[in-house]
Amino acid sequence: MKKEDLELSQQWNKVLDNFEKLFEKRPGDLNSILYIIGIQELGQGARLFTKEEKQDLMHIAICKVLSIAGYYELEGHDAEGWPHWNLIKKLPAFDLFEQEKVLKIQVIEYCKLEGIGIWE
Numbered sequence: 001m002k003k004e005d006l007e008l009s010q011q012w013n014k015v016l017d018n019f020e021k022l023f024e025k026r027p028g029d030l031n032s033i034l035y036i037i038g039i040q041e042l043g044q045g046a047r048l049f050t051k052e053e054k055q056d057l058m059h060i061a062i063c064k065v066l067s068i069a070g071y072y073e074l075e076g077h078d079a080e081g082w083p084h085w086n087l088i089k090k091l092p093a094f095d096l097f098e099q100e101k102v103l104k105i106q107v108i109e110y111c112k113l114e115g116i117g118i119w120e
Contacts, residue, residue, distance in 0.1 A: 008101065011108045018117025030100060033107055037061035040114075044081060056082065065106035066091070068113065 001009075019033060020026040027033050038057030039046060041064050049057065063072040063085035072085040094102060111117055 008104060008108075012104050014117065015104075015108055015111055018111065021117070030103060030107070031058065034058050034061040034065075034103070037064060037107070037110065041083060042081070060085075062103065065103065065110045068106055068109050 015033065016026055019036065023036075027036065035054065035057055038059075038061035041060050042057060060083055063083075066072050067074065067085070071087065071089050071091055073088050075084045075086045077083050
């Protein structure tokens with residue numbers, strides 16, 4: 001395993017540990033973390049969401065974490081309070097493995113910026 005992949009793996013495990021401390025349950029995967037971030041960014045609290053709303057929450061989270069790297073910017077909120085994003089920089093073509101890696105890196109940055117957990 002390359003050094004950078006090992007470091008990413010260690011930091012990702014720290015993200016999972018931090019979320020486990022917050023929710024007393026370890027998130028299963030990246031999608032679980034993105035769902036939680038989507039709920040946080042929506043800012044309406046936890047409630048039951050429809051399947052479509054869950055997909056929208058994942059989209060909100062992806063846009064938010066990728067906004068840290070300058071790919072998206074917040075356009076504003078609709079009448080129901082849901083955020084809408086504009087793509088401002090084209091994303092490179094990634095395979096699925098690279099997509100997941102980029103999202104994990106950006107989720108780690110999001111957690112650091114938002115003060116989720118303790119970071120050295």
